[in-house]
């Protein structure tokens with residue numbers, strides 16, 4: 524087995540154990556390999572090992588990889604900061620966007636989604652701790668935003684995403700995940716029939732996220748090794 528397959532089997536075993544520990548079915552948890560800074564060759568190896576969902580943060584970095592990997596049936600997730608002038612390309616080339624937090628951006632993504640493609644899957648990013656360096660909507664403004672964007676025709680609202688602040692030793696690492704889960708449940712009636720996705724948990728904390736109801740975990744370093752920058 525090559526290194527990347529070994530790391531994948533370690534991660535999937537950990538996902539399965541965390542799911543079992545929470546009384547959940549592991550098949551309800553989607554593993555996204557975060558491939559920023561990784562080469563198309565590394566992505567191809569992981570794809571061959573069985574991962575079909577990949578997350579990228581920068582459009583410029585992703586574009587050449589999309590071309591080289593066009594023969595694979597990859598589901599591409601955009602998980603980076605959204606800029607207005609990139610929405611068209613993102614709406615054309617990605618299947619999911621995890622980082623929507625403004626109505627204007629949602630509108631542009633909907634407008635740009637080609638009619639021959641399925642509606643674009645969207646998550647609203649929540650900034651749980653009002654961290655200024657992070658994107659995301661404040662929890663108290665979430666319901667209003669969701670009401671405003673639900674009618675957009677070319678998108679499908681799937682749920683919420685967050686990157687919680689790492690908690691210090693001695694405090695409850697599960698707390699932010701529990702908060703996001705509660706917001707997700709509160710929004711279900713507004714979110715509608717496709718509201719099924721809670722994107723939370725990365726290499727350092729995906730087991731805790733799973734125990735609090737994550738349905739999608741975004742994992743980079745635990746799969747690919749330490750990041751080159």
Ligand SMILES: *Cc1c(COP(=O)(O)O)cnc(C)c1O
Pocket residue numbers: 557559580602603686725726727741742743744745
């Ligand atoms: C980079 C990144 C990840 C993956 O982080 P790891 O710690 O390498 O698992 C997940 N989510 C987002 C939004 C990221 O930018």
